[in-house]
Amino acid sequence: MKTIGVLALQGAVSEHLEAIKSIGATGIAVKHPDQLSQLDGLILPGGESTTMRRLMKKYDLFETVKAFAETGKGIMGTCAGLVLTAREIDESQDETLQLIDTTVVRNGFGRQKDSFETMIVVKGLTGSAFPAVFIRAPYIVAVGKEAETLAFVDNKCVAARQGKVIVTAFHPELTNDTRLLELFVSIL
Template sequence: MTIAVLAVQGAFIEHEHMLEKLGIPCIEIRKKAALSGIDGIILPGGESTVQGQLLEKLDMKEALRDMIKNGLPVLATCAGLILLAEHIGEKETPHLGTMPVTVRRNAYGRQLSSFMTTADVKGIGDYPMVFIRAPYITDMADTADSVDDCKSVPSSVTNEEHENQTHDVIILSEVDGHIVAAQYQNQIGLAFHPEMTDDTRIHQYFIDLVKMHC
């Protein structure tokens, strides 16, 4: 099993440390050729606009988009969630656009408005959340299907727990009425930074998802 971390910009080292705690080796991705043969990828927090521009410049954008659409498991945090979103606010052009959600950038304000809280993540439980200039999900695809249609959910997450969903997008967590974690098939998008805590459960959830696809 080969886990990759996009390492063109942002908090990629922190994700690597979390994987190390779980005993999972990983590789850093900075060029298109390195995408070959990976089983899962983490898109870290950072500056989504810069990351999107670098994906274009390094000729990685189309290849990565195709791999995700074809089932490559991905864990995306903060800026990574923005990269995945089909829609970003009202005007910004999407980057990878593989997750049928709309996100609002800097939804909680600038850096001084960053905060920490604890909230329930379905299938995991109470989880410490670090928000830094974070987005949140404002809208999702509006075609409802049954929970059974989402095939790529680790067994730790039950059908009963996933009653709150739209189409194949499953809401994993909300804070103050805003969606801050969701899963669409092979894609997990988080508005917060699990890599900035000592809690490895979300990364383990991702590894379990990767194992289902291997």
């Protein structure tokens, strides 16, 4: 049984933990660096990326999460987690974890009132289209040669993978479809 942590500083933590439990894995709310040693993978949930970065630095999680990923452990970033894991943020000097060779546009689909749901095809998932929930969502504007695109909306990349890092601009934890989470657990 795999143990998956959810960075519990902000965002849809309980929804991720419920999804983890529903697929038969163990979920842990992560608030301290010493918890990382217990994990096979870590989810960086949605929220507000600037606030999450500040809190990660305050609680010594920024560098320890980076080191965790560099040891070959898996990372899944959703929405703000996508922003935090990117190589860089378009038109911003904000520091990122640089875990996936992408450039992202923060709030690329607009503000809160522009949030939407749609069905998308995600490379690597079998079956029907995936229900994607976009809330003040970013998107990936550039993908380096190491990363692979997985899904698009309006010709904008909304999911990518590089090794054991999977990122989405949307919130899979807000649906009952666990296929993306299962894909993540399968690569750990």
